[in-house]
Amino acid sequence: MAILSEFYLLLSAAVFSIGLYGILTRSNALVFLMSVELMLNAANINLVAFSFHYGNVTGQVFSLFTMALAAAEVAIGIGIVLVLYRNFEDIDVTKAATMRW
Amino acid sequence: MTTRPRLVTDVNYRNGAAAVALFAVMAWTFVTAQFPAPLGFGEGSITATIGYAMFDLLEQVPDGHGETEGFLVAFLVVAVVLDAALDGAVMLARREEDDSVVTALADGGRRALGAGAADESGSDPGDAGSGAAGPDAGDAGTDGGES
Numbered sequence: 511m512a513i514l515s516e517f518y519l520l521l522s523a524a525v526f527s528i529g530l531y532g533i534l535t536r537s538n539a540l541v542f543l544m545s546v547e548l549m550l551n552a553a554n555i556n557l558v559a560f561s562f563h564y565g566n567v568t569g570q571v572f573s574l575f576t577m578a579l580a581a582a583e584v585a586i587g588i589g590i591v592l593v594l595y596r597n598f599e600d601i602d603v604t605k606a607a608t609m610r611w
Numbered sequence: 612m613t614t615r616p617r618l619v620t621d622v623n624y625r626n627g628a629a630a631v632a633l634f635a636v637m638a639w640t641f642v643t644a645q646f647p648a649p650l651g652f653g654e655g656s657i658t659a660t661i662g663y664a665m666f667d668l669l670e671q672v673p674d675g676h677g678e679t680e681g682f683l684v685a686f687l688v689v690a691v692v693l694d695a696a697l698d699g700a701v702m703l704a705r706r707e708e709d710d711s712v713v714t715a716l717a718d719g720g721r722r723a724l725g726a727g728a729a730d731e732s733g734s735d736p737g738d739a740g741s742g743a744a745g746p747d748a749g750d751a752g753t754d755g756g757e758s
Binding site for chain 2 (some may be wrong): 512513519527534535536539552565567568573578579586592
């Protein structure tokens with residue numbers, strides 16, 4: 511028997527909330543990146559769950575594209591963290607208060 | 612001295628309560644919502660259907676799930692975006708030409724004290740304004756990763 515869609519949505523909400531918790535409570539840029547990934551993957555869980563719910567594979571294909579976009583975002587994010595560390599000797603996002611140094 | 616992961620205690624728990632409250636709201640909404648039984652997928656390979664849909668070849672899918680659409684344009688756009696992201700990452704990671712260090716930061720990013728302390732102690736307003744642990748901190752090499 512198939513798992514009901516409510517449980518997929520609960521899992522997705524939990525993963526999204528964990529990511530949001532990480533963003534709201536921490537100030538480490540790498541933790542920020544990981545938390546954003548959690549939130550993106552929560553959206554992917556929803557896409558795949560509703561793809562199964564409606565019997566349509568469009569959601570699964572679109573979740574693959576979302577993963578590719580997440581990879582691109584991480585590539586840029588890691589580069590930004592690298593520059594942040596070079597210029598501020600720290601990756602605390604609250605320390606980087608100036609745009610030009 | 613070895614380092615180990617430590618539980619972070621300087622956390623803004625008040626903001627974290629907002630995330631917990633959001634989860635409570637969403638969980639209540641999802642539990643009380645009425646969903647029909649999921650349709651699921653019939654016979655046929657889902658993976659093959661995804662592959663055919665990604666390249667606009669749905670008319671060739673042998674026994675797949677036809678209720679989908681072509682994604683060739685999205686595939687190409689994502690390919691371009693990934694390429695641009697790779698270029699952007701390389702551009703961000705490249706150092707200036709006058710800086711001698713071009714390899715990976717094998718020492719955790721802290722330059723050798725003799726080479727790096729002289730030019731960074733006086734001419735880095737971002738470091739002075741933020742109060743970050745600069746190169747003058749003697750024990751900066753032992754707290755790797757803690758921020």
